[in-house]
Amino acid sequence: GAVVSQHPSRVICKSGTSVKIECRSLDFQATTMFWYRQFPKQSLMLMATSNEGSKATYEQGVEKDKFLINHASLTLSTLTVTSAHPEDSSFYICSATRLELSYNEQFFGPGTRLTVL
């Protein structure tokens, strides 16, 4: 298999607080991990791409100081939403690619629904 987990699955927080979301590849080593955001009835929007041990590459329009990404190992990446505001409420999904696969299929985590009050 190629299982990716995310924690927490749901989080509700107050405006101004920070929230950390973990993404783990459970049974494989991930060359690259991706962080997406999805608003209701819209497609996935890539926020950033991260490789273990190096700085994440952020997409245009995504504030790197607000969305902190740490990729500490080949099986763990974290996204921290700092000073969250209601407009940050969204469905955050991570994905990972496997070293062994040649065509870079992305395996998705189950997602984290963030609600900022």
Next chain:
Amino acid sequence: GQNIDQPTEMTATEGAIVQINCTYQTSGFNGLFWYQQHAGEAPTFLSYNVLDGLEEKGRFSSFLSRSKGYSYLLLKELQMKDSASYLCAAMDSNYQLIWGAGTKLIIKP
């Protein structure tokens, strides 16, 4: 620029066949993916095409024409559980996925 087009919504009847089309324009091309996404859940992989032609996998088939920048996902013997959004994504020369907005498929009894 890079772009993926697919219909916003389609409706089909249980037991029937439906074809969801996708056209793409990318800087380079390293394959075309189809994912299924149920409401409130993460996408799950359905298929990958990098060569022209039809790939069949059970009730689902995917077709690719690289010269036309065109793909379709064919779903046969539709079941109510097939009601979901179907996302088309093309991989560019940097191995980055360019995502379509998704096609919401509604299955009626």
